[in-house]
Amino acid sequence: MNWLYLYHMLFWMIYYIVASFNPSDSKKYFGVSSTYTQSWFSLFEAGTSFMYFLAYPFTNVLGLNYAVAMVLFAWFGYIGFLYFYAFFEENLKVPVKIMGYKLVTLLLFLPNMHYWTSSLGKGAVVFVGIAMFAYALKEPQKRLLTLLAGSFIVYFVRPHVFLFLALGAAVGYFTGRKNVPFYQKAVVCVGFIIGGVVLYDQVVAFAGLNEDNVLSSFETYTSEQSDRLEEGGSGVDIDSYPLPLKLFTFWFRPLFFDVGNPLGFYVSIENVFYLYLTAQLLDKDFIPFLKRSSSLVKMSLVTFLSSSVALSFVMGNLGIVIRQKSQVMYFLFFVIISFMEYKRRKMIYKRKMLKEKKLQEMKLQEQLALNEQQVA
Numbered sequence: 132m133n134w135l136y137l138y139h140m141l142f143w144m145i146y147y148i149v150a151s152f153n154p155s156d157s158k159k160y161f162g163v164s165s166t167y168t169q170s171w172f173s174l175f176e177a178g179t180s181f182m183y184f185l186a187y188p189f190t191n192v193l194g195l196n197y198a199v200a201m202v203l204f205a206w207f208g209y210i211g212f213l214y215f216y217a218f219f220e221e222n223l224k225v226p227v228k229i230m231g232y233k234l235v236t237l238l239l240f241l242p243n244m245h246y247w248t249s250s251l252g253k254g255a256v257v258f259v260g261i262a263m264f265a266y267a268l269k270e271p272q273k274r275l276l277t278l279l280a281g282s283f284i285v286y287f288v289r290p291h292v293f294l295f296l297a298l299g300a301a302v303g304y305f306t307g308r309k310n311v312p313f314y315q316k317a318v319v320c321v322g323f324i325i326g327g328v329v330l331y332d333q334v335v336a337f338a339g340l341n342e343d344n345v346l347s348s349f350e351t352y353t354s355e356q357s358d359r360l361e362e363g364g365s366g367v368d369i370d371s372y373p374l375p376l377k378l379f380t381f382w383f384r385p386l387f388f389d390v391g392n393p394l395g396f397y398v399s400i401e402n403v404f405y406l407y408l409t410a411q412l413l414d415k416d417f418i419p420f421l422k423r424s425s426s427l428v429k430m431s432l433v434t435f436l437s438s439s440v441a442l443s444f445v446m447g448n449l450g451i452v453i454r455q456k457s458q459v460m461y462f463l464f465f466v467i468i469s470f471m472e473y474k475r476r477k478m479i480y481k482r483k484m485l486k487e488k489k490l491q492e493m494k495l496q497e498q499l500a501l502n503e504q505q506v507a
Contacts, residue, residue: 303430
């Protein structure tokens, strides 16, 4: 983890250099928060305003400069990696390796994950919130403060992402936990419904949708978002894609045929690695595994799929795709590694049974031979 911290700081330096010579949201967050003259709590609103709220004590009250503020928020991103590391390690018992390296370790060092979580921006903050939420679900009663803090952060940075987390947690709780008393299910169900009703209004207002006709206004919104994002360059006509192709684009592009610069080529290599890992799920044992899997696996899969479907509708720019998917890919990785661990345990069990069978056969042969000698 010490090497991971140094690695993460390397990406802070890269991001800082790039942002110094190019437009960046981090400059806006720093500029607004450092010069804000009204009450701090007047910034306390979901969305971009919450980023000003978070940055204000450091940039305005303490007077940190831009570079130090970037380091601070990059450290928040690193804390997210710590929580995800703990989440993986305590829920995976059998090490899964590729080319002699632990797969969890390789996933922690994926460059794209670090680049978008190493600056003063929503990426670092929402990443640590999601990681805290996932980690706390293992033992929610003992980690209630962590769960509430993660939920609070995610909701105020990106309300729609919190909805996906809540949906995944609810589905995982009902389908992955055995012998759950009815009253607990009822409490969770009622709480989820109440929360959904409350958050529905907030998310609709946050997205600027028409409450009287959400479906129609969402289609208009996604079309406008796609057009707007295409104006930024590296646009793809994702709006006309069928859903499977939208999802493929969101998860695995850009690939080499999309590359227009060295950075795109490097990202394409990482996306090929994603493809390789996801291909592990194309196995006849995956459905049986999913039926027997834990609530955390089901939560991860539902969260990943629901957020992917929603986000893929508004991503018309591959640069935005690269940034947005980094916040949910670790949920897919957890499902993949859990399945690979399941396969490994199954293989180990078969080998053990085969070994015991051979030992029994050898003992039986020895006993038969001994009986023949006694008879002779």
